[in-house]
Amino acid sequence: MTARNAALAEAPDVRLEDVHPCATCGARPLGVCADLKGHELQNMACASETVTAQPGQALFHEGDPNPYVFNVVEGAVKLYRLLPDGRRQITGFLFQGDFLGLGGRGTSSFTAEALTPLSACRFRRGDFDRLLDALPALEHRLVAMAGDELMAAQEQIVLLGRKTARERIASFLTRLSARQVQLGGAEGRVHLPMTRLDIADYLGLTIETVSRVFTQFKTSGLIRLLPDNEVALPDPEALKALGDGAA
Amino acid sequence: MTARNAALAEAPDVRLEDVHPCATCGARPLGVCADLKGHELQNMACASETVTAQPGQALFHEGDPNPYVFNVVEGAVKLYRLLPDGRRQITGFLFQGDFLGLGGRGTSSFTAEALTPLSACRFRRGDFDRLLDALPALEHRLVAMAGDELMAAQEQIVLLGRKTARERIASFLTRLSARQVQLGGAEGRVHLPMTRLDIADYLGLTIETVSRVFTQFKTSGLIRLLPDNEVALPDPEALKALGDGAA
DNA sequence: CGTAGGTTTGATCCCAGTCAATTAGGGTGG
DNA sequence: CCACCCTAATTGACTGGGATCAAACCTACG
Numbered sequence: 292m293t294a295r296n297a298a299l300a301e302a303p304d305v306r307l308e309d310v311h312p313c314a315t316c317g318a319r320p321l322g323v324c325a326d327l328k329g330h331e332l333q334n335m336a337c338a339s340e341t342v343t344a345q346p347g348q349a350l351f352h353e354g355d356p357n358p359y360v361f362n363v364v365e366g367a368v369k370l371y372r373l374l375p376d377g378r379r380q381i382t383g384f385l386f387q388g389d390f391l392g393l394g395g396r397g398t399s400s401f402t403a404e405a406l407t408p409l410s411a412c413r414f415r416r417g418d419f420d421r422l423l424d425a426l427p428a429l430e431h432r433l434v435a436m437a438g439d440e441l442m443a444a445q446e447q448i449v450l451l452g453r454k455t456a457r458e459r460i461a462s463f464l465t466r467l468s469a470r471q472v473q474l475g476g477a478e479g480r481v482h483l484p485m486t487r488l489d490i491a492d493y494l495g496l497t498i499e500t501v502s503r504v505f506t507q508f509k510t511s512g513l514i515r516l517l518p519d520n521e522v523a524l525p526d527p528e529a530l531k532a533l534g535d536g537a538a
Numbered sequence: 539m540t541a542r543n544a545a546l547a548e549a550p551d552v553r554l555e556d557v558h559p560c561a562t563c564g565a566r567p568l569g570v571c572a573d574l575k576g577h578e579l580q581n582m583a584c585a586s587e588t589v590t591a592q593p594g595q596a597l598f599h600e601g602d603p604n605p606y607v608f609n610v611v612e613g614a615v616k617l618y619r620l621l622p623d624g625r626r627q628i629t630g631f632l633f634q635g636d637f638l639g640l641g642g643r644g645t646s647s648f649t650a651e652a653l654t655p656l657s658a659c660r661f662r663r664g665d666f667d668r669l670l671d672a673l674p675a676l677e678h679r680l681v682a683m684a685g686d687e688l689m690a691a692q693e694q695i696v697l698l699g700r701k702t703a704r705e706r707i708a709s710f711l712t713r714l715s716a717r718q719v720q721l722g723g724a725e726g727r728v729h730l731p732m733t734r735l736d737i738a739d740y741l742g743l744t745i746e747t748v749s750r751v752f753t754q755f756k757t758s759g760l761i762r763l764l765p766d767n768e769v770a771l772p773d774p775e776a777l778k779a780l781g782d783g784a785a
Numbered sequence: 786c787g788t789a790g791g792t793t794t795g796a797t798c799c800c801a802g803t804c805a806a807t808t809a810g811g812g813t814g815g
Numbered sequence: 816c817c818a819c820c821c822t823a824a825t826t827g828a829c830t831g832g833g834a835t836c837a838a839a840c841c842t843a844c845g
Contacts (some may be wrong), residue, residue: 372696374783380699382692394685400692423681430677431670437684438641444691445629445647449619451698452627452742456833487792495699500833502793536621703801734824747801749825765810 311336318364321388321474322412323436326428334425338418344405350391357399360392360419366409367484371492372401381493383443384467384485387474390436392416406484451495454536459494460504462534464514468524479527483520558583565611568635568721569659570683573675581672585665591652597638604646607639607666613656614731618739619648628740630690631714631732634721637683639663653731698742701783706741707751709781711761715771726774730767 313319313332324335341364344350351357353372368385382401385391391403396416414422423430446466450459468481476482483490487505491498508514513530515523524530560566560579571582588611591597598604600619615632629648632638638650643663661669670677693713697706715728723729730737734752738745755761760777762770771777 372692374696374700376783376785378700378783380696382695393681394687394689396685400689423678424674427671427674427677430674430681434640434670434677434680434684437681437688438643440641441684441687441691442641442647444688444695445619448629448691448694448698449621449627451695452739453621453625486790492699497834498792499794499835503833506793536623536625538623744802745824746803746826750801753825 316364318388322362323390323429323432326432331426335422338422339412339414342411342413344409346405346407348405350403351399353399353402355399357395358416359413360416362412363387363389364410364412367406368403368409369406369489370401370403379492381489386470393437456496456500456504458534458536461530463494465531465534479524481522483522563611565635569609570637570676570679573679578673582669585669586659586661589658589660591656593652593654595652597650598646600646600649602646604642605663606660607663609659610634610636611657611659614653615650615656616653616736617648617650626739628736633717640684703743703747703751705781705783708777710741712778712781726771728769728771730769
C-alpha cells in the first residue's frame with residue numbers, strides 16, 4: 292500500500308497494471324498468468340475476483356455444477372472424491388500458483404477444500420474461455436501447466452499402483468519438500484499442512500500405516516518430527532532413493 | 539490411391555484437402571485435428587509424417603530424448619514406467635484419436651509400446667509448437683483433450699488408491715467398453731487387445747488376481763469369455779455399479 | 786483443569802501377493 | 816492333419832503387508 296501510494300505520487304502517468312493487485316501477487320510467477328504482459332494481465336484481472344476460504348471450507352463439492360476455474364494465490368487445498376460407502380481418495384494437493392478447473396466442465400467430479408486459510412483468484416468459465424481466445428500466451432501457459440499436471444498424475448499412478456507404504460511416504464515427503472523449496476521454503480525441512488488422515492487418503496493407505504511408517508523413519512533417522520507439523524529430512528537423497536524404489 | 543486418382547480425373551478444381559490422407563483418416567473426428575478447417579488441416583499435415591509399429595515395438599523408451607508428439611490413427615498403445623527392480627506400472631492405454639506428448643518435453647518419463655499393429659501421426663515438437671501458435675483451434679482442442687486426460691487420470695488414481703480387485707476390474711471393463719462403443723464397437727461386448735499381465739500392471743494387481751477375478755465374474759454370470767479375447771457383458775449396469783463401489 | 790481431535794501403539798485378520806503346478810491356445814513343421 | 820512347442824492363462828496352497836479393531840496417549844483450546 293505504501294509502495295502503491297508512492298508510485299502514484301511520483302508518477303502521474305502511472306500505468307494501471309502497476310497499481311493492480313496482480314502487481315504484488317505472490318502467485319503470479321507460478322500461476323496461469325505468469326507469462327502475461329501488463330495490458331494482458333489487466334484484461335485477465337477484470338474477469339477475476341478474489342475469493343477466500345477457511346480451513347475445512349469447500350470451494351465446491353463433488354457433484355455440484357462447476358461454473359468457475361481458480362488459481363491458488365495463497366494457502367493449500369485438497370481435492371478428493373468419495374465412493375458411495377465413504378472411502379475417500381485425495382487426488383491432489385494444490386499450493387500457491389496451482390490452477391484448478393481443467394476438465395469437468397459440467398458438474399464437478401471432486402470436492403475442493405481449503406487446508407489452510409486460502410486466497411484464490413476465481414473466473415467464470417465462460418469469461419476464462421474468452422480470455423483463452425484473446426490471450427494466446429495464457430493458453431500456451433495453460434497447456435504447459437496441464438502437461439505438468441499430467442506428469443504429476445502419472446507419478447501418482449505409479450506410486451499407488453506399485454509402491455510399498457514406505458516408498459509412498461518417502462516419495463510424498465520428497466515431492467512435498469521439492470514443492471516447498473520451489474515456493475521459497477528451506478531445504479531439508481517440510482511443513483505438513485494436512486493431517487495424517489489426509490496423507491493416508493492421498494497415498495492409498497490408512498492413518499495407522501502412515502503413523503507407523505513415520506515412526507519407522509524416525510527410528511531409522513530418515514526423518515525427525517518437529518513441533519508445528521514440521522519434519523526435518525536429514526538425508527534427502529536417501530529418502531528420494533527409497534521413494535524411487537531403489538531397494 | 540484409386541479413389542485419389544478418380545477424384546483428380548473427375549474434378550480438375552479439386553481442393554487439395556480432398557486428396558490428402560487426412561480426408562479419409564478414421565481418427566480425425568477424435569484427434570487433436572478434429573476442429574480444423576481444410577486449409578488448417580493442410581498446414582498441420584505438412585508438419586506430420588505417418589509412422590507404423592508392430593505389436594511389442596516401442597515408439598520411444600522411458601529415458602529417451604523425446605522430440606516427437608503423436609496422434610494415434612489406428613491400433614492401440616500401452617504406456618508404462620518401470621521401477622529399478624522391475625516392477626511395472628502401465629499408466630494408460632491409447633486408442634484411435636488419442637494424443638501422446640503432453641508434458642515431459644525433455645526426456646520421456648515412460649515407454650510407449652504398440653499393442654496391435656499401429657499407425658500414428660507424428661510431429662516434431664518444435665513444428666507442433668509452431669502449429670499451436672498458428673492454429674488457435676488446435677490449441678483449444680488440445681486444452682480440451684488435456685482436461686479429459688486429467689479427468690481420466692483422476693479416475694485411475696481413485697481406482698488404484700481405494701478400490702478392491704473386483705471393483706478395479708469391473709471399472710476397467712466398463713471404461714474399455716465405453717471407449718469401444720465411442721469408436722463404433724458393439725455395446726455389451728469388449729475386445730481386450732492387451733494380455734492379463736498388461737491388465738494387472740494397469741490396475742495395480744498381479745496376473746493371478748486378474749485371472750481369478752475374471753473367473754469369479756464368469757461364474758457369477760457378470761461376464762462371458764469368448765474366443766479371440768472378446769468378453770461379453772450381459773449386465774453392463776451391474777458391472778458399472780460394482781466398479782463404482784456401490785456395494 | 787477437562788474435553789475433543791488428532792496421533793501413536795498394539796493385537797489380530799484378511800485380501801491380494803507369492804510360489805508352484807497344470808491347462809489352454811496358437812503357431813510351426815513334419 | 817496332427818504332433819510339438821512355447822507362451823498365456825488358470826488354478827491351488829500358502830504367505831505377508833497393510834487393514835481392521837481397539838486402546839492409550841498427546842496437545843491444543845475452552
